[in-house]
Amino acid sequence: MTDLLTRLRTEGNPLFEDDVSTEALFVWEGDTAPYLHLEHQNFEPVTMQRIQEGIWTYPLSLPSDAYIEYYFATEPRNTAKIIEDPFNNTRIDTGMGTHTHALSMPYRVHTPYAIKRRGIQTGNVTQHKITDERYLRGGGRNVWLYDPPTDDATALLVVLDGAEYKQWGAICTIVDNLIADEKIRPISLAMIANAGDFRVYEYNQSETLPMLIDRQVVPLANKHLHLLDLDAYEGGYGILGASFGGLAALYTALRMPHVFGTVISQAGAFWSFNDKQDALIHVLLDSLPQQNLNIWLDVGIYDFLFEENQDMRRRLGERGYDVSYAEHFDGHNYTAWRDTLPTALETMFSQA
Secondary structure (H helix, E strand, O other): OHHHHHHHHHHOOOEEOOOOOOEEEEEEEOOOOOEEEEHHHOOOEEEOEEEEOOEEEEEEEOOOOOEEEEEEEOOOOOHHHEEOOOOOOOEEEOOOOOEEEEEEOOOOOOOHHHOOOOOOOOOEEEEEEEOOOOOOOOOOEEEEEEEOOOOOOEEEEEEOOHHHHHHOOOHHHHHHHHHHOOOEOOEEEEEEOOOHHHHHHHHOOOOHHHHHHHHHHHHHHHHHOOEOOOOOOOOEEEEEEEOHHHHHHHHHHHHOOOOEEEEEEEOOOOOOOEOOEOOHHHHHHHHOOOOOOEEEEEEEOOOOOHHHHHHHHHHHHHOOOEEEEEEEOOOOOHHHHHHHHHHHHHHHOEOO
C-alpha cells in the first residue's frame, strides 16, 4: 500500500493503470473518509472502502475519453461541507459559491482552440453597461462586445451567461483561433451577463429576455460593431446559451426568427414542470409555424438533462427543423461545453 500512496502523491487523484485505461481509482488518506460525489452518478454520495488502516479507495469505470467533475464532503450532498481533495489541483468554480474537481480520463483531449496563441490576429473586447430598469433588476447589466479582426460586416452571436462563457467557456479565444484557422467566417459577439439570483426567472421562457435583447443588446452591438444589415440578411444573427441559457436561446429565436436564424443550445433545460404538462417551449414548437432556424443541440450522456435534449431533438425533427446534434461523454459543466463549442461554431458559422 506504500506504493499506492507514493503514486497518489506523484500522479494525483484519481489513479489510472495506464494511458488507455477505462478504470479510475480514488484514494483517500486519513482516519476516516469523506463522501465522494460523482457527476456521472448525479452527485449522489458514495462511501469509500477502507482497504487498510488510514487508506480508503473507490474504483469506477468510464469511457477512456470521458470528463466528469466530483467533490468530497463530510456530509452527504451537503455542499456547505465540501472539503478539498489534496491530491487534485484542478479546482473548478461552480459559480454558486462551491467548487468541484476535474476527472479527465486518459484519452480525453480538451480542445486546443481554448488556448491563446501568439502570432495571430485577435478580436477586441470592450465592456459596456445597459441600464433600462424596465427589463433589468439591480440597476444595470454588463455586456462585453467582441469585435473580430476584419473590416467586413459580420453576423452577431448573442451569448447568454456571457461572463461565464467569456471566462470558463473561453469563447473569445476559441473564436480568435477558429477565425485564424479559417474554420469559421469572422463573427461578432455580444456577451450579456445573466441576472444573478434572478437568472432562472429571466431565462425560463420569459418574454422579458427577447425584449431586452431586441431593445437594448442588439442596438448596443450595432452602435459599436460592424454588423450585417438584418433588412438584407433576415435572421442573420445567432444566439448561444447553456442549460437554462440553452432553453432561453431557442425560446428567443422562436420569438425573434427575423433576427436569430442560428441557435446553439448546449444542454438546454428543456424540462416540463410536471409529467402531465408540456413546457412552454414545447407548446410554442407545436403552435407556431415552422421558422427558418438552423439549430445546434449538444449534451453529455452523464448530464441530468440528457433525456430532455434527446426529446427536444426528436420534437424539432418532427417539426421539420434543421438540427445538428452531438452527444459526448460529459456531464453538466463548462468544460464540456467549452470542448464542444468549436465544433458547434464551425458547424453553424463555417466559411462556406
